[in-house]
Amino acid sequence: MKRIFSILAIFVIFAGTFLLSGSAHAAGLTNISDTMTRLKVTTAANHTIVFTTASGIDVGDTVTLTFQSDFDVSAVVVGDVTIGGNAPASATVLGQVVTITADADTTVAPAGTATIIIGNNHITNATTAGSKKIDIAGTFGDSGSLAVSMLTDEQVVVTASVDPSFSFTVSDVTVGFGTLTTTAVRYATGDGAGDVAAPVGGAFKVNNINSNAANGVVFTTKSTGSGAAAGLYYAGGTSLIAADAIADITLGNNGYAFCGKNATGGALAVAAGFACETGSTAISTTGQTFASDAGVIANGSIDIDLKAGLAGTTKPGAYTDTLTIIGTATF
Amino acid sequence: MFKKISIIALSIFIVNSLFLASLVRAVDSKIGLAISPPLVEKSINPGESISGVIKVTNVTDQKLNVTTSKKYFTASGEGGEPSIQDNEDTTYTLSKWIDIEKEFALDPEETKNINYTIHVPDNAEAGGHYSVVLFTPSATENGNKVSGSAVSAVSQIGSLFLVTVTGNINYNGQIVDFSSSKKIYVNSTNLVDLVTRFQNLSTIHVKPQGNITIKNAFGKTVSSLVFNEKSSNVLPDSIRKFNNDWTKKYGFGWYKANINLTYGAGQTAAANLIFWIIPWKETTGAIVAIILVIWLFSRLQWKRK
Numbered sequence: 282m283k284r285i286f287s288i289l290a291i292f293v294i295f296a297g298t299f300l301l302s303g304s305a306h307a308a309g310l311t312n313i314s315d316t317m318t319r320l321k322v323t324t325a326a327n328h329t330i331v332f333t334t335a336s337g338i339d340v341g342d343t344v345t346l347t348f349q350s351d352f353d354v355s356a357v358v359v360g361d362v363t364i365g366g367n368a369p370a371s372a373t374v375l376g377q378v379v380t381i382t383a384d385a386d387t388t389v390a391p392a393g394t395a396t397i398i399i400g401n402n403h404i405t406n407a408t409t410a411g412s413k414k415i416d417i418a419g420t421f422g423d424s425g426s427l428a429v430s431m432l433t434d435e436q437v438v439v440t441a442s443v444d445p446s447f448s449f450t451v452s453d454v455t456v457g458f459g460t461l462t463t464t465a466v467r468y469a470t471g472d473g474a475g476d477v478a479a480p481v482g483g484a485f486k487v488n489n490i491n492s493n494a495a496n497g498v499v500f501t502t503k504s505t506g507s508g509a510a511a512g513l514y515y516a517g518g519t520s521l522i523a524a525d526a527i528a529d530i531t532l533g534n535n536g537y538a539f540c541g542k543n544a545t546g547g548a549l550a551v552a553a554g555f556a557c558e559t560g561s562t563a564i565s566t567t568g569q570t571f572a573s574d575a576g577v578i579a580n581g582s583i584d585i586d587l588k589a590g591l592a593g594t595t596k597p598g599a600y601t602d603t604l605t606i607i608g609t610a611t612f
Numbered sequence: 613m614f615k616k617i618s619i620i621a622l623s624i625f626i627v628n629s630l631f632l633a634s635l636v637r638a639v640d641s642k643i644g645l646a647i648s649p650p651l652v653e654k655s656i657n658p659g660e661s662i663s664g665v666i667k668v669t670n671v672t673d674q675k676l677n678v679t680t681s682k683k684y685f686t687a688s689g690e691g692g693e694p695s696i697q698d699n700e701d702t703t704y705t706l707s708k709w710i711d712i713e714k715e716f717a718l719d720p721e722e723t724k725n726i727n728y729t730i731h732v733p734d735n736a737e738a739g740g741h742y743s744v745v746l747f748t749p750s751a752t753e754n755g756n757k758v759s760g761s762a763v764s765a766v767s768q769i770g771s772l773f774l775v776t777v778t779g780n781i782n783y784n785g786q787i788v789d790f791s792s793s794k795k796i797y798v799n800s801t802n803l804v805d806l807v808t809r810f811q812n813l814s815t816i817h818v819k820p821q822g823n824i825t826i827k828n829a830f831g832k833t834v835s836s837l838v839f840n841e842k843s844s845n846v847l848p849d850s851i852r853k854f855n856n857d858w859t860k861k862y863g864f865g866w867y868k869a870n871i872n873l874t875y876g877a878g879q880t881a882a883a884n885l886i887f888w889i890i891p892w893k894e895t896t897g898a899i900v901a902i903i904l905v906i907w908l909f910s911r912l913q914w915k916r917k
């Protein structure tokens with residue numbers, strides 16, 4: 282009896298050992314996921330399948346990925362597959378099963394995480410929407426399943442359009458020279474008092490210039506003057522202080538000039554003829570270009586100086602002019 | 613007595629407040645608009661009409677009255693700049709065919725869609741017709757008053773209209789100039805600036821398009837530049853200048869640039885030019901080195917004899 286009991290005990294120990302050993306190699310996979318680049322039905326996608334394997338993956342082990350019947354995996358080749366970033370020994374397809382064989386570079390330690398990527402958009406998603414199953418098994422010993430959701434469309438198309446536009450402002454609509462004298466040339470100022478020195482920021486500004494017009498923008502100006510001629514005009518005395526170039530306004534002589542300076546924003550530039558430093562062009566009663574930019578402008582600005590000189594023979598009176606600043610796109 | 617003083621004080625306070633308020637308004641006399649689009653290009657059959665919208669925005673913080681006007685324009689210079697004309701007595705004008713609201717008001721920061729309709733008469737001449745719609749803002753409040761000699765500034769912002777009336781259109785044009793700023797570029801890195809001037813002899817605006825191909829002395833294409841990338845227009849009876857830059861590092865020898873353009877209804881134009889790249893420092897160094905080698909070789913030969 283004692284002998285029989287001993288034999289039974291040894292048998293139970295051996296059987297238990299074998300059984301325990303078998304269950305360790307056939308453990309279920311944990312932390313299984315599949316991140317796909319697209320979830321839309323019948324759309325090519327890449328798969329990043331991650332799982333934790335108790336057994337690990339040894340050299341020569343296979344991992345089989347069995348996709349549900351309406352996936353198309355026929356295009357998968359070994360060059361599409363990596364395990365842990367390295368190419369495996371082989372990757373073959375039979376029906377819905379992709380069989381990957383590990384080599385020395387693609388082993389995974391027991392209890393390690395395997396990351397299998399099937400790239401190059403060589404798997405076409407299932408043809409119908411809904412939950413689709415992927416089974417993972419192979420000679421490495423563990424197995425598991427996961428489900429992915431196929432959608433009729435998972436992307437939202439966002440559209441936006443930007444209209445071409447152009448804007449600018451003029452900072453002061455009325456500026457003044459004060460009282461013109463023969464003893465000094467004067468500059469107009471925004472407060473209307475005038476000054477013998479050029480105001481740092483100009484008499485007024487053409488500013489807040491913004492444009493995304495494809496070919497850029499251009500600014501022209503013209504003087505109303507007497508109607509027939511440009512300049513500062515005293516209607517009561519039909520007397521004109523004629524327009525002249527900024528460089529030609531001299532003490533004791535009649536003259537009235539317009540010029541631009543301190544251009545900022547994009548490639549905005551004052552035309553050479555109307556540059557305050559060297560300008561040689563007089564404004565007229567027809568439009569003349571005083572600044573332009575062939576590109577886009579953000580928050581551009583130009584300071585405008587107005588300068589006048591007076592001859593002793595000029596009729597006394599209130600001289601005025603209306604300058605028209607026209608901004609347009611170029612064509 | 614106290615009541616009277618209170619009334620007087622209150623009156624002074626109200627008058628001062630109004631005066632200060634008017635001063636504040638006078639200081640902030642900025643005026644201006646934004647428009648979209650600044651350029652309108654349409655094609656219309658004779659006898660038909662087409663409608664559209666120009667968005668006009670008050671970009672200031674004061675209420676503005678806006679008046680509209682229409683003016684014919686031609687090309688000014690060679691940079692695509694419009695020259696706005698007072699004379700509308702031309703078959704190219706579009707002004708009389710445009711219906712648009714003549715006057716409207718805009719609150720601060722307000723945008724209005726201003727509708728326009730272009731009615732092309734049955735007997736309209738085929739070809740290009742041009743006009744600029746100008747929007748002129750003015751403040752509803754009086755601005756600052758200036759005594760003595762004063763200048764008023766009026767701003768106008770314009771949307772250019774380029775309209776093609778379909779029909780039998782005569783296309784004609786030519787490249788009147790294709791040149792580089794220098795015949796010989798002498799640096800190791802050179803910016804070769806190619807200038808093309810295209811003359812439009814058509815009765816309509818055209819957008820010449822094409823490529824500039826640059827080949828080296830061996831006939832190998834070393835660069836291809838896109839011409840008129842911005843699809844700029846050339847108006848009838850005008851010349852437009854186009855610039856193309858080519859940066860060449862370590863070039864040597866002569867180069868040939870060919871320009872091939874298409875415009876209108878498949879018309880073509882072509883031209884070519886030759887320029888040289890001879891980097892003088894590198895070239896001088898090479899010549900001196902060759903001379904030294906020859907001299908040393910000669911000396912060795914002489915010593916052997």
